[in-house]
Amino acid sequence: MGESLLDAIRAESVSKSFGTVKAVIGLNLTVGSGEIRGLLGPNGSGKSTTMKVIMGILRPDSGKVSVYDVDVLKRPVDARRMIGHVPETPYLYEYLTASEYLDFVGIAYGIEPVDRKQRVEELLQALQMEEHVNEVISGFSQGMKQKVAITAALLHRPKVLILDELLNGLDPRSARIVKGLLHRLAREGVAILFSTHVLEIAEAICDRVTIMNEGSILAEGSVQELRSLAGLPGSSLEEIFLKLTGSEDTAKIVEALRL
Amino acid sequence: MKPSIIIGLSSVLFKSYLRVGRTGNVNTWSRPTIILFVDLLALAVPVALLRYALQSIPGEFTYLLGPIVQQVFVGLPILLTSGVILAGIMFELGQSASLSSSEAVNWLPISPREYVTASAASTCAAYSPLLAVSFGVTLPLAMRFDLMYAWPLMVVLSILAFLQGAFIVEILRSGMNRVSSIVYRKRGRFGIISRLALLTFIFVTIQLAFNPYILYYALSTIASSVDYAWFVPMVWPSVAMVNRIRLEIPPMVLFSTLSTIFASLMFEVASRLRKMYWCPPPMNIMIRSSADYRPTATTLSKFGFSPLEVAIALKELRSLVRRKDMARFIAVPIMMVIPLILPMAFSSYEYSGGSPGFFMMAFVPFVVTLMLSTIAIGQEGRAVVNIYILPISATEFIKGKLLLTWIISGISTLGIVGISEIVTPIGIEDIFAVILACTFVTLAGSFLGLGVGSRHPDFTLGSRGRYVTLGGFLLGLFAGGAITFAIFAPIALHLSSAHRFGLGTMLPVTLAVGSILTYMVYRYCEKGVVNFLANLKA
Numbered sequence: 001m002g003e004s005l006l007d008a009i010r011a012e013s014v015s016k017s018f019g020t021v022k023a024v025i026g027l028n029l030t031v032g033s034g035e036i037r038g039l040l041g042p043n044g045s046g047k048s049t050t051m052k053v054i055m056g057i058l059r060p061d062s063g064k065v066s067v068y069d070v071d072v073l074k075r076p077v078d079a080r081r082m083i084g085h086v087p088e089t090p091y092l093y094e095y096l097t098a099s100e101y102l103d104f105v106g107i108a109y110g111i112e113p114v115d116r117k118q119r120v121e122e123l124l125q126a127l128q129m130e131e132h133v134n135e136v137i138s139g140f141s142q143g144m145k146q147k148v149a150i151t152a153a154l155l156h157r158p159k160v161l162i163l164d165e166l167l168n169g170l171d172p173r174s175a176r177i178v179k180g181l182l183h184r185l186a187r188e189g190v191a192i193l194f195s196t197h198v199l200e201i202a203e204a205i206c207d208r209v210t211i212m213n214e215g216s217i218l219a220e221g222s223v224q225e226l227r228s229l230a231g232l233p234g235s236s237l238e239e240i241f242l243k244l245t246g247s248e249d250t251a252k253i254v255e256a257l258r259l
Numbered sequence: 260m261k262p263s264i265i266i267g268l269s270s271v272l273f274k275s276y277l278r279v280g281r282t283g284n285v286n287t288w289s290r291p292t293i294i295l296f297v298d299l300l301a302l303a304v305p306v307a308l309l310r311y312a313l314q315s316i317p318g319e320f321t322y323l324l325g326p327i328v329q330q331v332f333v334g335l336p337i338l339l340t341s342g343v344i345l346a347g348i349m350f351e352l353g354q355s356a357s358l359s360s361s362e363a364v365n366w367l368p369i370s371p372r373e374y375v376t377a378s379a380a381s382t383c384a385a386y387s388p389l390l391a392v393s394f395g396v397t398l399p400l401a402m403r404f405d406l407m408y409a410w411p412l413m414v415v416l417s418i419l420a421f422l423q424g425a426f427i428v429e430i431l432r433s434g435m436n437r438v439s440s441i442v443y444r445k446r447g448r449f450g451i452i453s454r455l456a457l458l459t460f461i462f463v464t465i466q467l468a469f470n471p472y473i474l475y476y477a478l479s480t481i482a483s484s485v486d487y488a489w490f491v492p493m494v495w496p497s498v499a500m501v502n503r504i505r506l507e508i509p510p511m512v513l514f515s516t517l518s519t520i521f522a523s524l525m526f527e528v529a530s531r532l533r534k535m536y537w538c539p540p541p542m543n544i545m546i547r548s549s550a551d552y553r554p555t556a557t558t559l560s561k562f563g564f565s566p567l568e569v570a571i572a573l574k575e576l577r578s579l580v581r582r583k584d585m586a587r588f589i590a591v592p593i594m595m596v597i598p599l600i601l602p603m604a605f606s607s608y609e610y611s612g613g614s615p616g617f618f619m620m621a622f623v624p625f626v627v628t629l630m631l632s633t634i635a636i637g638q639e640g641r642a643v644v645n646i647y648i649l650p651i652s653a654t655e656f657i658k659g660k661l662l663l664t665w666i667i668s669g670i671s672t673l674g675i676v677g678i679s680e681i682v683t684p685i686g687i688e689d690i691f692a693v694i695l696a697c698t699f700v701t702l703a704g705s706f707l708g709l710g711v712g713s714r715h716p717d718f719t720l721g722s723r724g725r726y727v728t729l730g731g732f733l734l735g736l737f738a739g740g741a742i743t744f745a746i747f748a749p750i751a752l753h754l755s756s757a758h759r760f761g762l763g764t765m766l767p768v769t770l771a772v773g774s775i776l777t778y779m780v781y782r783y784c785e786k787g788v789v790n791f792l793a794n795l796k797a
Binding site: 092 | 552567573577578640642643647649651652
């Protein structure tokens, strides 16, 4: 991990409700440049909402969010120029071909045609998608759509990456390439906020982990620090997670099922 | 075939028809039993109204109207078959291919025959109000025009014709899956254009099929030529009906039996095709045969549009021509204009300098602009998240989204102005004034539409996708109508007063009204888009 000289992402006292449901409550989060931060939590814990607020695509009820000191609420377009995002489910424009979609994204980020061509070809080749570049996205499998979304997120050399369930649907080779790529980008100073339900991946990739539950942060730190916090030395991140989120009694639930 | 499976599956399919794309709790209106209530209403209301209305017709008129009523009885079965086929195709066109290939029925233990029976039953249920209205209209007619002896057979044959149509829809569904995958694989861009043309043709045909002028013409043609078309199986129920009215029993029995056999044959063919193309494969569509990536170079920047705005417009164009659920938005303006043109075409009235052409010149930019701009946001569906992710300002978004609307509206407006000037000439000076008003209507209508679309988007995709909520649609319609009226009023006054109010006065008024209204709706649009981009709605 590179030295965290600057806070790439800073969220202060962020709250967001949907009607009576409090999705995020008073969240404080900072991610340094060159850091890979894992954002973990059970379903509905507020991870995706947090990411959307940081992206500036959901307006928080209160609090402040900035990306490299650019106020996301006041200057969302400037903030987004620095961010690459892969959503949990890549809803792409299914009637476009992969090349047309990436072209559109490239133009949006102001990438020159020569550079665009080079970047698109490099990334698609790395993810074994170069043969499908002129096919319409509607015929793609989930993994192929994910690869197009990843390519789109990396196209403009973002300084911040916000990745929601990034490895969903990827084959083992592509998953390994992407993981390697994340480490390389972090070494180059890119800040990465990464959410996943696969705790082994979080343990392997992330420098620090934030565990959320019911809209609030339960714990934060490196996996080693979380072990100490949970009082579970030598345990896996999964065990720590289950203990902290109060859902360790899974064995009893399985036993109770009359299958 | 297990009846429990058929009943269960047809109920599921019918519910999916009722609730397609809808979210939230199930209410009374989305329960299958609602159709019984609708059917009852569709039957009872015409019976009650016509029974009363027909009694007031004097005796001498019944002599004249009698043959027309017989035409209705004879033509009804075949019209119902056509109606079910067209409506079924409309529904099918809105379904996504990926949904069809991942349907649960594909891997459940359901036989092709069970599926076809259930699907046809759900189609019949969905369009049963059409049948109920037909019976509700024909029952009082039969009573008034002494055709009660033929009415029960007409009911049976109509139901049979309805089933026939439902089985043909099943055949077409299997066929369409197969054909479109072949066309796409082989033809790329050509395939897309051909499909768009075909879809537009289908939508326009549907509209024409239910146009009163065409309907009356079709009914009289069917009734008069049914004897000559006896060898066409779809006409057999109508042939049986003709013979019943003429009291010729043996041919009536023969053609009724043949109709039943034909319906059974359609069922058999549908089942076999379903078996052959059980699970349509997801299509990999190649737009270009080569696998190289060529970045797009944008040239419209000379006209004041940034590369991003042009890229959005290009994306909108591709959405319009490639998505089958969008084809109807190309067809709708044509469908709306044709019923207005038809009476003019059939009429011998001299329209020179008259109002119909002027009305069309105001109507086309209003309807085309409003329709395309109102749906511009909702049609993105859940993929709208792509817009949120990108660094796009509100101004870029507005210009990019509306560029295609302006181009299409501009072309269609110039087209209708040209046609109107040929058919109903108003003179070159007035035409320029009209073009100025059309430009304001296009600009103001587009800002209004996008403003409404950003506040009331409906991201539901599929056959019932409106892309704007009903409230939003009505707001756009009434506000757009009022704006069009206000902009065109000075020129209308000039034309209707035989130039007593000269263009020298009326044109500056148009200019002033148009400028003020355009600025006001632009502010409305900008505010809506800024709010929209700041808060993910899908």
